[in-house]
Amino acid sequence: MFVSSSTCDLPPYRRMSNTANAKALASSDSNFNQVTISILGAPSVGKTSIIQQFVNPHTFTDVYQQTTMHQCYYPAVIINDHLYELQVMDYPTISQFPVDSLYEWTHYRGYRLRTATAYILVYDVTSEQSFQYIHALRDQIFSSRNMHDVPVFVVGNKHDLHDERGMSRREVITIIKKQWKCSGYIECSAKHNWHIIMLFKEIMRSIDDHEHTYKQTGTRMQNVLGRNKCVIL
Ligand SMILES: Nc1nc2c(ncn2[C@@H]2O[C@H](COP(=O)(O)OP(=O)(O)OP(=O)(O)O)[C@@H](O)[C@H]2O)c(=O)[nH]1
Ligand SMILES: [Mg+2]
Numbered sequence: 001m002f003v004s005s006s007t008c009d010l011p012p013y014r015r016m017s018n019t020a021n022a023k024a025l026a027s028s029d030s031n032f033n034q035v036t037i038s039i040l041g042a043p044s045v046g047k048t049s050i051i052q053q054f055v056n057p058h059t060f061t062d063v064y065q066q067t068t069m070h071q072c073y074y075p076a077v078i079i080n081d082h083l084y085e086l087q088v089m090d091y092p093t094i095s096q097f098p099v100d101s102l103y104e105w106t107h108y109r110g111y112r113l114r115t116a117t118a119y120i121l122v123y124d125v126t127s128e129q130s131f132q133y134i135h136a137l138r139d140q141i142f143s144s145r146n147m148h149d150v151p152v153f154v155v156g157n158k159h160d161l162h163d164e165r166g167m168s169r170r171e172v173i174t175i176i177k178k179q180w181k182c183s184g185y186i187e188c189s190a191k192h193n194w195h196i197i198m199l200f201k202e203i204m205r206s207i208d209d210h211e212h213t214y215k216q217t218g219t220r221m222q223n224v225l226g227r228n229k230c231v232i233l
Contacts, residue, residue: 032076032083035207036112041122042133043093046157049190050122051090054200060191067092070111079204082212087112097140114144118151118183118203125156125187128166138180151183151206155199160189 039047048067052059055073073088089112097113098104104114119141121134134154141147154176156169169187176185183206188195 032085033211034085034087035117036087036089036115037118037120037203038089038091038111038113038116039120039122040091040094040134040137041155042124042127042130045122045124045127045130046190047122048090050120050155050157050188050196050199051088053190053193053196055088057193060193062191070108077200077204079201079208080212082208084204084207089113089116094137097137097144099140099144116150118153118207120153120155120199120203121182122155122157124158126158126161126164126166131167131172135175138182142181147181149210151203151210152180153199153203153206154180154182154185156185156187157190159187159194160191162187 039051041047043066044064048065049060051073055075067090070089070091073086073090075086075088077084077086091111094108094111094113098108101114104111121138123130123134138152138154141152154172156172173185176182184202186195186199186202188199190196
């Protein structure tokens, strides 16, 4: 996976893995995909720190600075030789997920909450309350928009403080697996930059799978229609 980052523009690409190369970039450049990843969670769980560690590693600070305005970061990523321009959205805490487009327009203009390609729901492993927050949010998201093919990852941040954890990892996984229909669960530590890349790799893999399964199916369908034949897809 390659990544480059900016809060306003697309800067030069930076290498993140050895799977991609300049050739891949050049060949996929004309056909890149834009995806929006919304990162949500209770106050102070580490949303901004996670994004910062992804787009601008080793900038972690223990000083807490509350996010007061939504902000978009624009890393560019290559996964499986496909180029993606990401819009990674960081927000101040939202009181509820917008139930419809009108609510989003009036309360959260520019947040792209209802149209996000994927969601990362972050909680702090030492705070059960922060887990309850994403639980409520998850329910609101699933009841407010079509979630077909929309990956949702749950992230337990501050793993470095796991001695102080509230719910056990097993308890959390059971709830997420049995009740939540989420794509994955990852524990990370923004402080130690641990599992941050893995988190974005997993979510991009999931997005890439959806994008290309859909596109391949669409192409197969066009071929079928074009040739006026019927095949079982
Ligand atoms: N120990 C530890 N502290 C962390 C970690 N991630 C973030 N923090 C600290 O937690 C506090 C909040 O981090 P932020 O990234 O600002 O959290 P946030 O979710 O963006 O907060 P809001 O913008 O207010 O919603 C800061 O003091 C960070 O230094 C982590 O992995 N481990
Ligand atoms: Mg923040």
